[in-house]
Amino acid sequence: MAVATPTVDERLARVGVLDRLLVRPELGAVLGALVVFTFFSVFTDQFLSPAGAATWLDDASTLGIMAVGVAMLMIGGEFDLSAGVMTASTALVTAILATQLGLNVWLALGGSLLFALAVGAFNGFVVMRTGLPSFIVTLGMFLALQGLNLGVTRLFTGSVQVSGISSVDGYESAGFLFASTVQIGSMTLQVSVLWWLLVAGVATWVLLRTRFGNWIFAVGGSVTSARQVGVPVMRTKILLFMTTAFAAWVVGSINILRFTTVQANQGIGLELQFIVAAVVGGCLLTGGFGSAIGAAIGALIFGMTRQGIVFARWDTDWFMLFLGVMLLAAVLVNNAFRRKAERVRR
Amino acid sequence: MGSNRSATPRPAGGRVLLAAVAAGTLALAACSGPGATDAGGGGGQQPGGSGELRVAVISHGTPGDAFWNVVKNGAETAGKELGVQVDYNAAGDPSAQAKLIDNAVAQKVGGLVVSMANPDALRDSIRKAADSGIPVITINSGEKRSAEFGAITHVGQSEEVAGERAGENLKQSGRTKLLCIIHEAGNVALNERCDGARRSFGDVQNLQVDISNPTDVQARIKGALQSDSSIDAVLTLNPQVAANAVSAVRESGSQAKVATFDLNSDVVSFIKSGQLEFALDQQQYLQGYLPVTFLKLFRDNANTVGGGKPVLTGPQIVDKSNVDKVGSFAERGTR
Numbered sequence: 001m002a003v004a005t006p007t008v009d010e011r012l013a014r015v016g017v018l019d020r021l022l023v024r025p026e027l028g029a030v031l032g033a034l035v036v037f038t039f040f041s042v043f044t045d046q047f048l049s050p051a052g053a054a055t056w057l058d059d060a061s062t063l064g065i066m067a068v069g070v071a072m073l074m075i076g077g078e079f080d081l082s083a084g085v086m087t088a089s090t091a092l093v094t095a096i097l098a099t100q101l102g103l104n105v106w107l108a109l110g111g112s113l114l115f116a117l118a119v120g121a122f123n124g125f126v127v128m129r130t131g132l133p134s135f136i137v138t139l140g141m142f143l144a145l146q147g148l149n150l151g152v153t154r155l156f157t158g159s160v161q162v163s164g165i166s167s168v169d170g171y172e173s174a175g176f177l178f179a180s181t182v183q184i185g186s187m188t189l190q191v192s193v194l195w196w197l198l199v200a201g202v203a204t205w206v207l208l209r210t211r212f213g214n215w216i217f218a219v220g221g222s223v224t225s226a227r228q229v230g231v232p233v234m235r236t237k238i239l240l241f242m243t244t245a246f247a248a249w250v251v252g253s254i255n256i257l258r259f260t261t262v263q264a265n266q267g268i269g270l271e272l273q274f275i276v277a278a279v280v281g282g283c284l285l286t287g288g289f290g291s292a293i294g295a296a297i298g299a300l301i302f303g304m305t306r307q308g309i310v311f312a313r314w315d316t317d318w319f320m321l322f323l324g325v326m327l328l329a330a331v332l333v334n335n336a337f338r339r340k341a342e343r344v345r346r
Numbered sequence: 347m348g349s350n351r352s353a354t355p356r357p358a359g360g361r362v363l364l365a366a367v368a369a370g371t372l373a374l375a376a377c378s379g380p381g382a383t384d385a386g387g388g389g390g391q392q393p394g395g396s397g398e399l400r401v402a403v404i405s406h407g408t409p410g411d412a413f414w415n416v417v418k419n420g421a422e423t424a425g426k427e428l429g430v431q432v433d434y435n436a437a438g439d440p441s442a443q444a445k446l447i448d449n450a451v452a453q454k455v456g457g458l459v460v461s462m463a464n465p466d467a468l469r470d471s472i473r474k475a476a477d478s479g480i481p482v483i484t485i486n487s488g489e490k491r492s493a494e495f496g497a498i499t500h501v502g503q504s505e506e507v508a509g510e511r512a513g514e515n516l517k518q519s520g521r522t523k524l525l526c527i528i529h530e531a532g533n534v535a536l537n538e539r540c541d542g543a544r545r546s547f548g549d550v551q552n553l554q555v556d557i558s559n560p561t562d563v564q565a566r567i568k569g570a571l572q573s574d575s576s577i578d579a580v581l582t583l584n585p586q587v588a589a590n591a592v593s594a595v596r597e598s599g600s601q602a603k604v605a606t607f608d609l610n611s612d613v614v615s616f617i618k619s620g621q622l623e624f625a626l627d628q629q630q631y632l633q634g635y636l637p638v639t640f641l642k643l644f645r646d647n648a649n650t651v652g653g654g655k656p657v658l659t660g661p662q663i664v665d666k667s668n669v670d671k672v673g674s675f676a677e678r679g680t681r
Contacts, residue, residue, distance in 0.1 A: 051452035059445050150531045150554075160531060163466045255441055261466035265531045266439060310449045316435050317409055 025282030026294030028334040032280065032326070033301050040308035047304075047311050050187035060303025061192040062087075062251045064296045066270070067277035068196075068203045069247030071295035074278050075207070076240040077220035077287030078127060078134040082119070082141035083244050084270030089145050090116050090252030091262040092153060095162035098171075105170035105257075113249050119145075120245025124238030134241075146268065153264040163261035171257070178250075179258035192254045196296065199247065203292035216240065221288030276323075277302055280330040289338075301326070399457060400431040401641055402450035403634065405486070406463040408438045412586065412610055413630060417485070419679050420634025421459070428642050440467035447471035450480075457481050457641035460497075461633075462488025463533060469495060481644050483637040486630070487535045489656050498650050501636050503628035503660040505535045509542020511661050512581055512605060512626055517547050519623065521579040521603060524550045525570055529557035529587045536583050539607065543581055551577070560590055567594035571602060579603050585610040585625070592621045609664060609681050614673035617666060627672070628660030631680045 021027060046052040066083060073080055090112045097108035123141055127134045153160060165171060182189045207213040215236045218226035227233050256262050279285065280301060281294030305326065309319055403421045407414030418434045425432035433455070437443040440463070448471055450458055458475050462468055465488045476482050476496030484492040484500045492500035516524060524547050526540035531554060544550040553570050555563040571577055571594060580595065580602050582588040588606035595602050605623045606613060608630070616622035636657065643649040651657055664672050675681040 046453045049452060052449075055445060055449045055452050058448065059442075062441075159534065160537060161464065161534060258470075259441055259444065259464075259467035260469070261440075261464060263440060263464055266441075307445070307449050310433075310435055310446060311453060313433050319409075 022337055022340055025289060025291045026297055027337055028330055029281045029294045029297040032330050033297050036301050036304045040304060040311060044311040047308055052311060054187050054189055056303045056307040057193045058190045059307050060300045061190065061196040062254055063273060063277060063302055064196040064299030065199045065251050066247050066274045067295040067299040068199050068292045069244040070274040071278040071281060071283050071290055071292055072203055072216060073240045073244045074283045075220045075287060075290040076216045076237055078237060078240065079138060080241060080244045081138040081271050082145055083248055083274055084267045085142055085145040086245060086248035087251045087270065088262060088267035089149055090249045091256035092149055092162060094253060094256050095165050095262050096156050098168045099162060099164045100156045105168050105174040109174060109253055116245040116249040117242050120242035121238055124241030128234045128237055150264045161261055161263045165256060166260045175257045178254045195250060200292055200296035207292055217288055276327055280327060282334050398431055399642055399645055400455045401457040401459060401638055402455045403432060403434045403459040404443060404446045404450065405436045405461045406438055406443055407436045409436055413608060416679055417630045417634035420631040421638050424635040424638035430638055430642055432638060440464040444468050444471040447475060451475045451478055455480060459483050459485055459637040461486040463535065465491040481641055483640055485633040485637055493654065498644060499640065499654045500656040501633050501659060503658060505538040506542035508626050508661040509539035510546040513543035513547030515624060516579045516605060522549060523577050524579045524581055525577045526550050526552050527567060527582045527587055527591065528552055528554050529584050539583055557584060557587060563587055564590040564594050567591050568598045571595065571598040571600040577602055582606040584608060585613045588613050588622060592616055609676050611676050614669055614676050617664065617669045624663050624665040626661040627664050629662055632659040
């Protein structure tokens with residue numbers, strides 16, 4: 001029998017540039033960032049000035065580092081509510097090891113890194129072993145760390161904050177890595193901005209170009225199917241929790257070395273900002289879809305808005321309202337694009 | 347399963363990353379690390395200039411906090427009276443507060459008013475402001491570090507002195523065991539108040555509560571009173587907590603006397619009805635009003651009040667004798 005015109009396999013079909021753009025999860029965030037950027041650039045004097053830009057980049061950077069970690073975990077289908085408090089815990093561990101036990105700052109940083117990875121692994125292990133939702137498990141960790149932060153700090157210092165790390169050996173060299181400033185033209189950037197770019201770049205590469213990245217999308221999309229095709233689900237998810245904890249260690253180290261002091265009650269409530277940034281950046285709450293670059297841009301929107309409102313000299317009493325409206329708008333836009341994108345795929 | 351991976355892998359990703367890392371390393375070569383501890387404030391603040399003065403007030407209060415609302419009212423009233431533009435911003439997290447200060451410096455404001463609950467975290471930002479010629483006045487907390495950071499003066503209340511005063515007053519009324527309620531974990535000033543009270547009073551026990559949960563505050567104070575009947579005085583450090591403490595004392599049937607830091611209209615009515623002994627008012631309206639006035643005078647007339655020594659706004663004791671007068675002002679948000 002004769003085959004006249006062989007139909008092209010739909011997976012090999014040519015897709016237009018516009019449609020290819022539309023399927024990117026971060027598209028909504030990019031558009032949102034452009035809108036926010038243009039708005040504040042036009043309506044305020046200082047937003048675009050070197051010092052002004054350095055301010056909102058600085059604000060976005062530490063949030064962005066966490067948002068990328070949290071986004072990877074969310075793509076893998078899990079939450080980490082302890083991430084915000086972890087940024088304070090890691091800073092406290094570093095500060096206590098350095099100032100109270102007299103360790104070199106580098107050793108103290110190593111100690112807090114081990115602590116962070118252990119907490120991350122514990123979160124992941126409990127979630128995977130018990131099958132409980134990560135929302136509950138990490139909520140427990142969130143509360144436990146709060147108590148630990150306050151209790152241990154009071155025990156060691158008799159006060160509620162740890163300071164004095166700037167006179168410990170190794171502060172200057174460690175500070176160079178985490179808390180220095182970079183001069184680009186007339187702009188004085190905090191080094192945390194470079195960390196943010198680096199973390200977003202590495203995470204994007206892992207997600208899109210490595211086998212582990214494939215596994216992350218797989219376990220987030222459907223655990224059962226992932227297991228059936230041989231993805232090591234448990235290992236993947238535990239590593240993801242450890243990744244978020246690692247990001248918290250980076251941010252905690254930046255904070256303690258830059259501000260040289262840490263308060264026991266810091267970081268509470270930040271976990272929701274990380275999730276907001278990740279969701280604005282195109283992550284689905286149900287997992288399996290999202291992007292690291294998107295989360296980094298979500299954090300950029302957050303930083304630009306937070307500082308832009310001050311530049312615009314609006315009454316900051318309204319900030320949260322603005323944030324809420326923006327979150328809803330971003331999610332609605334993302335949703336519309338995704339529907340369109342699904343039609344394109346089909 | 348939805349995935350956002352593109353269909354054709356391009357090896358370019360690796361190269362881009364390498365380039366980014368290389369660029370990062372290059373940029374690092376031109377960067378400067380943070381200095382280790384060194385004393386000495388920034389100079390460079392010169393009076394002078396003309397036109398409209400703009401003052402940024404940056405506090406560590408959370409938005410919606412009743413205490414800081416009075417400070418805000420004070421600053422804004424002074425601004426209106428003197429023709430000074432006042433921008434009020436607040437962030438409870440020290441790193442967020444530091445960023446707000448950087449923001450004000452970027453805006454080149456004419457004067458900066460900062461509360462320093464956590465001075466070390468704000469050091470670099472405040473120095474930067476002082477170095478770029480912006481006169482800085484610290485308010486409320488951080489008195490000891492104010493001059494070191496290059497501020498022209500400090501306007502506030504010494505927490506330990508106020509705490510001692512509270513302890514002294516309670517001791518004079520014949521009390522023997524005091525419960526001191528700390529409502530914010532991590533706030534140094536609150537611990538200093540209790541320490542001050544301990545110095546003048548003697549037997550003081552601290553109790554930690556969470557001010558964002560009033561039910562819990564009341565239950566914990568009640569629990570503490572019930573479990574130790576020898577407690578015959580309660581010192582709260584916030585007027586909202588004072589109301590909870592008054593209810594807790596009533597419900598537990600304890601004979602303890604309650605005293606508090608700071609005023610609101612509840613506290614005023616409790617003092618009138620005798621359920622509250624006294625309130626130590628730090629008159630925070632002045633902590634908003636005075637710095638704006640000082641900055642205006644500094645620019646236009648090169649004045650520094652008291653040669654830069656801290657200006658104390660409190661404590662003023664509010665008890666039955668003067669509560670009627672003060673009470674009417676608390677209602678309009680200026681006390």
